[in-house]
Amino acid sequence: MNVQRKTLTRAIRASLMASLVAMPLMAAAQDAAPDTTDPTRTLDAVTVTGTRIKQTNAVTAQPVFVLDRQKLDETGVQTVGEVLQQLTSSGQALNAKFNSSGNFGYPPDGGGIGAGSAQVDLRHLGSKRVLVLVDGIRWVNESSASGVSGSADVNTIPLAIVERIEVLEDGASSIYGSDAIAGVVNVITRRNFEGVQLNGYYGEYSRGGETTEASVTIGGGGEKFNAVFAASYYEQKSIGSGEWEQSSYPTPGTGVRGGSSGTPQGRYTFCDPSRPAGSLGFCDPAGDFWYDVTLDDGTTTPVWNPADPDAGTYHGFTGADRFNFAPYNLLLTPSKRKSIFASVNYDLSENVRLHAKALYNNRTSTNQAAPEPIFVGPFAGTGGIADTIVIHEDNPYNPFGITLDPASNFGWVTRRPVEVGPRIFSQDVDTSYINIGLDGIWNVGNGYSWDVNAVHSENKAEQRFTNGYNVAKLKLALGDPAVCAQVPGCVPLDLFGGQGRPMTQEMIDYIRTTQIDSSKQTLDILSANITGDLFAIGDRYAGFAAGVEHRKYQGDFNPDPLRQSGESQDSFAAAVSEDYDVSEVYAEGNFPLLSTLDVSAALRYSDYSTFGGATTGKLGFRWQPVEDLVLRGTYSEGFRAPNLGELYGLTQFGATLVDPCGSTGSPGPASPDFAAGCLAQGAGPNFEQANTQITTFTGGNPNLQPEESDSYTFGVVYAPSWAEGMSWSERMDFELSYYNHEIDGAIQARDLQALLEACLRAGGTAASSPSCAPFTRQASGNLNPPENFLDNLGTIETDGLDVKVNWASPEWGWGRLTAGLQATTVFDYRAVDIDGNESQREVGIEVNDSAIPDWQTNVSLGWSLGDWSVNWTSRYISAVDEYCSNVPVPEAPGCMGGVEKNTLGSTTFHDMQVNWSDAFALEGLKFSLGVNNVFDKEPPVCLTCSLNGYDAGTYDLPGSFWYVRADYRF
Incomplete structure (x- = not known):
């Protein structure tokens, strides 16, 4: 060329x-x-x-x-x-x-x-x-x-x-x-x-x-x-x-994605080495078999018995538990x-x-968007503070009786507090x-x-975002209550009560913030x-x-x-x-x-x-x-x-990726084209992608x-x-x-989707293909934020x-x-x-x-x-x-x-x-x-x-x- x-x-x-x-260096104006x-x-x-x-x-x-x-x-x-x-x-x-x-x-x-x-x-x-x-x-x-x-x-x-x-x-x-x-x-x-x-x-x-x-x-x-x-x-x-049936429900056939894992009842993925094997799985430090549970509907007081998890008020999280965010949006x-x-x-x-x-x-x-979900723990994949949050065992609302630590036994906790109200961007x-x-x-x-x-000429804009959260305050409110007590306004945060025990106004006021x-x-x-x-x-x-x-x-x-x-x-x-x-x-x-x-x-x-x-x-x-x-x-x-x-x-950009190793709501095994690459990256045959939106820098x-x-x-x-x-x-x-x-x-x-698929087809490692350079995975198999x-x-x-x-x-x-x-x-x-x-x-x-x-x-x-x-x-x-x-x-x-x-x-x-x-x-x-x-x-x-x-x-x-x-x- x-x-x-x-x-x-x-x-x-x-x-x-x-x-x-x-x-002379001049020209005609636009005319008739x-x-x-x-x-x-x-x-x-x-x-x-x-x-x-x-x-x-x-x-x-x-x-x-x-x-x-x-x-x-x-x-x-x-x-x-x-x-x-x-x-x-x-x-x-x-x-x-x-x-x-x-x-x-x-x-x-x-x-x-x-x-x-x-x-x-x-x-x-x-x-x-x-x-x-x-x-x-x-x-x-x-x-x-x-x-x-x-x-x-x-x-x-x-x-x-x-x-x-x-x-x-x-x-x-x-x-x-x-x-x-x-x-x-x-x-x-x-x-x-x-x-x-x-x-x-x-x-x-x-x-x-x-x-x-x-x-x-x-x-x-x-x-x-x-x-x-x-x-x-x-x-x-x-x-x-909500005024149009097609956009009201994130169910197959409507054209809207299959709901969000950030639910009002919460989703809890963690490992407790002291608990026995049961229908909800057992503890595998590699992350293949952890609890992945949500609170039963109608629960007012969460019950968790480490000796018999099946007897409590929790069940294994499935696609049926996902949150219908659609009615909160705008056509x-x-x-x-x-x-x-x-x-x-x-x-x-x-x-x-x-x-x-x-x-x-x-x-x-x-x-307008649905109430902002709270995602904390390494599975959140934000690449920021939320991935490092520790939920202390002394948090008065923690029903599991153990500290949830990203360094050892914590996947994530997700909770969508609908009581806060929808996100508004003005x-x-x-x-x-x-x-x-x-x-x-x-x-x-x-x-x-x-x-x-x-x-x-000048174009000047201001956007006011209400009903969002300060992640640093989330970290304090979920951590050691003794530390929280020393910070003015800080109160321990309840991410565990679901809709039966909504957050108090005091909790909301501490973590909520308006961003301009x-x-x-x-x-x-x-x-x-x-x-x-x-x-x-x-x-x-x-x-x-x-x-x-x-x-x-x-x-x-x-x-x-x-x-x-x-x-x-x-x-x-x-x-x-x-x-x-x-x-x-x-x-x-x-x-x-x-x-x-x-x-x-x-x-x-x-x-x-x-x-x-x-x-x-x-x-x-x-x-x-x-x-x-x-x-x-x-x-x-x-x-x-x-x-x-x-x-x-x-x-940061919330890139939408369908992980060939196991898409949302449909755990593996991956197709033959991708299976070897997925395994090389640590996404086993039972892997299920946590979210389709992958934070990208x-x-x-x-x-x-x-x-x-x-x-x-x-x-x-x-x-x-x-x-x-x-x-x-x-x-x-x-x-x-x-x-x-x-x-x-x-x-x-x-094109991250094309790049990820090319990487997995080639074997899944940086040694097998330059396409793999942006991609790494957590112990759970979920993708870390790529650049x-x-x-x-x-x-x-x-x-x-x-x-x-x-x-x-x-x-x-x-x-x-x-x-x-x-x-x-x-x-x-x-x-x-x-x-x-x-x-x-x-x-x-x-x-x-x-x-x-x-x-x-x-x-x-x-x-x-x-x-x-x-x-x-x-x-x-x-x-x-x-x-x-x-x-x-x-x-x-x-x-x-x-x-x-x-x-x-x-x-x-x-x-x-x-x-x-x-x-x-x-x-x-x-x-x-x-x-x-x-x-x-x-x-x-x-x-x-x-x-x-x-x-x-x-x-x-x-x-x-x-x-x-x-x-x-x-």
Whole structure:
């Protein structure tokens, strides 16, 4: 790839050298929207996302999908995130359906969880590889209050200020710099708005979750200025997981994992050498046969007789004793957003204009999880204080009469005190943005458009976690009571009474603690750009754009002191306070070689303070051999610089692993492929994995290099003249676009599941395979926390085809019809790490709460007559499979009898909207009534998905959503 990169770079340098010599370093601001209804129509020169050169062609060399205000309204949703995640080119991305705080820990990329935010993914390449712009200016990345993220929260941009959204379905690093590997989302705000617009919206799911939105937009101006002001309020209420049968019970067939070993009755695993053999086992110091018991239901006073364990109030722990955590979770997380926006343009002279733009957005949101379980003892596998806790024999609630010591006879004690209440994670996020600059016309030659911008943006978040525990206090309260008595507030803790003897308020108050995490990201930009005609080629001109940009990124993550010291029961995290800056210069040109053929080229050089320089280029062509037909294509180099979290983060992550040596609820023996490796690691034939979430130490790497990519597109746009002005057709157009992306040096942590399986197949020891390096086991056979840090480990390849069709009828006596199709098929997706392990993530497979369907298709039908219109949209998602080897409940339907894969059937959601303009005889009032998911289609059951039993990044919430909207403009 490096030879190819150098060749392309030299070619582009030669083609652009003349334009680089004498250009002022400035470019054009985003201007009026192209008319996408006729893709071959000649327009006034405008700027389209994907190039900074003003164009007179609606169809440029690169594929751009435009969502104008009418299309946005027809979706029936009220957030930018929901709109973008309905695109057929969209992949799995965070949204309000992810109740993602809690014991997930922190993802390996240092970006945190992003609870309450909404991101955008294109081509299934991840939100970090999509660049988000607002009016052509880079938007600040989110603060998740749990890390320093590399993704933008698109819901920090209120829908009320949006004029249109342009989605570049192509790589564009040479035009915009880092992150634009999978594509670019450019949100164009309202600019030339006249009058007042009031908007009110109310909607509700069939299971609750009311949505309310209200906004006011005011615009106007005079001879030398114009201004727009908008204010909006949005509130989404929650839906509990208990409202849907599938997400209410962690039982086979629901798609929710088989419950938790942290139960209200407690689980006790220990060894007492003095006790005799019995039905509950006997003491084996190697850990193969220990007590693994739980308290009988209905017990008020635990009874344990070491001489006759079977006569007490305990029984051996089984899968039937696991705790149903599901009803405490949320199907839809609540959120409130308040925002104000202002934009002003003032003509300083005939050719120079001052522009200023500002936004403030506040979001409060909440996640909820089941009451936090207490896990103490080495089997907890946290790698921290909890693993070392000793429960003293003098603890007044210890029924076993012996000291439980991790050094000799203690596995773990688990207890979920439901009396404390659920875990609550409350986020408070502020986003601010200000842009001040100048733009104008330079009357030299044919005239040049230019702009300069100074931008400061900030995203600041605080997360308050309540009903968690201080592990250091747990250690004191479970240890020697004489030591506890010397510490103010300390009282001995009862982990042994179950629900029949709940913790006292005094116990709870001592160990419970509120934890506050915060983070902040700031982005400062100085840029200058110019665009215009360079020189004549025949009867047309070569266009150019050039510019410079300097950006500074600052990221801070301040986890609660308890997290930093390892005293939080929730998880460990280290503080981050880092920054870097980048200076860039770019140029691009568009050259009309023939009357029907244009060739474009772009080159960008970036100098980063973290790793040095990077050069990217792009070539494209546009050929219109006949009036009705346009052929186009691009080849582009891309790169993504490691973000601050990836460079400097250090956290714990609750990785989900299915141990081939004996999965949860299904003790061994392991399959023949793994048996020898399991035995070599000390996991015998009767081993049962204690938990599927294995604490993993993850974090950044300051030596990371940028990801590099090559992207190809080829497209055909056909707007047949024979379908214009006919009795059956006013217009028709077709578009086919092929895409291909290859990423080298992808920043990632190793796939622990694949690595563990490769290790066990190879023999299970470090001597037998390098794959075994991260893995060690306790005497019980349970895995110790592995380390899994980021590196440039991956190669990702994907390609596919976008199909778009639009048709409109003439005005008939009974109305006008429109029809549209947007479809994406993914031909291939392949990700391989540096060890040669191929990811399970591929086309047609559901894995890690994310699916890549073969087809995603949106079909829309419309009818209008006078003041009335009706729209119908069908959103189709093809079937996907999940591997039964990833299902932790072997007896789950769909995976019984040795079946390799479980199928999640194809799904279609139908949406309908009715609009009435000038409603109730009031000019300017538009009234809309709609239902999304008209037929109450439920998402398919997912047996491997982590919460709620379905893939929340691919499918809609269960149940219909109806809404009513009133829009009054005067």
